[in-house]
Amino acid sequence: MREWLVKRRERTRHLIELGGLVVKAGLVDLTDDDRATLYGALITIADKLRGEDRDHALALWKRKGNRAFEAGQAGDSPLTRIDAKGERPIG
Numbered sequence: 001m002r003e004w005l006v007k008r009r010e011r012t013r014h015l016i017e018l019g020g021l022v023v024k025a026g027l028v029d030l031t032d033d034d035r036a037t038l039y040g041a042l043i044t045i046a047d048k049l050r051g052e053d054r055d056h057a058l059a060l061w062k063r064k065g066n067r068a069f070e071a072g073q074a075g076d077s078p079l080t081r082i083d084a085k086g087e088r089p090i091g
Contacts, residue, residue: 024072 022028022038031037048057 025068 027038027041031041048054
């Protein structure tokens, strides 16, 4: 297979996986699939990562993401297992 085709398929898969995270986080439903709102939110995240709190934000978001992935492995939705702050299970 041609190298450019392999690279294109790898890129396509990567983009699909990233889109899946947006859906998994509930952002599509919470924004009524408003692309401008989603893009604005992502720009806000990027701005935060350019600031002084970069390391703290990355560490916090990584912990929340890992917890959500772990909760999802049990077959439960991460959104029902983790509270709004992502700090402890609900219930």
